[in-house]
Amino acid sequence: MLTPYFIIRKIYTLAPIGIALTLLLAACAGGNASVTTTSSTPTAPTQSTASISAIGHGVLKHAPYGRAELTWDPVSKSLTVKLSITGLVPHSIHPDHIHGGSC
Numbered sequence: 001m002l003t004p005y006f007i008i009r010k011i012y013t014l015a016p017i018g019i020a021l022t023l024l025l026a027a028c029a030g031g032n033a034s035v036t037t038t039s040s041t042p043t044a045p046t047q048s049t050a051s052i053s054a055i056g057h058g059v060l061k062h063a064p065y066g067r068a069e070l071t072w073d074p075v076s077k078s079l080t081v082k083l084s085i086t087g088l089v090p091h092s093i094h095p096d097h098i099h100g101g102s103c
């Protein structure tokens with residue numbers, strides 16, 4: 001009678017590991033994402049602002065798309081980011097964040 005006890009205990013131990021592994025593999029199988037940075041014809045930046053445009057591509061189950069407009073003000077040393085995204089679920093939360101760094 002001890003054998004069924006140990007089998008059930010082993011299943012309860014392995015189930016969370018299996019679920020975690022499945023979720024990890026599902027998250028990694030989302031596809032590759034790449035970011036392409038483009039800009040219009042080069043012009044001399046003014047002293048007050050300079051802007052650059054970035055387009056991101058990813059493999060998703062739905063098809064959102066959009067633009068990111070970045071504007072740098074060297075006088076105040078502030079970066080303004082404007083995101084315009086279409087195709088997301090209405091009235092839902094879509095968090096985003098930007099990391100500082102150097103290229």
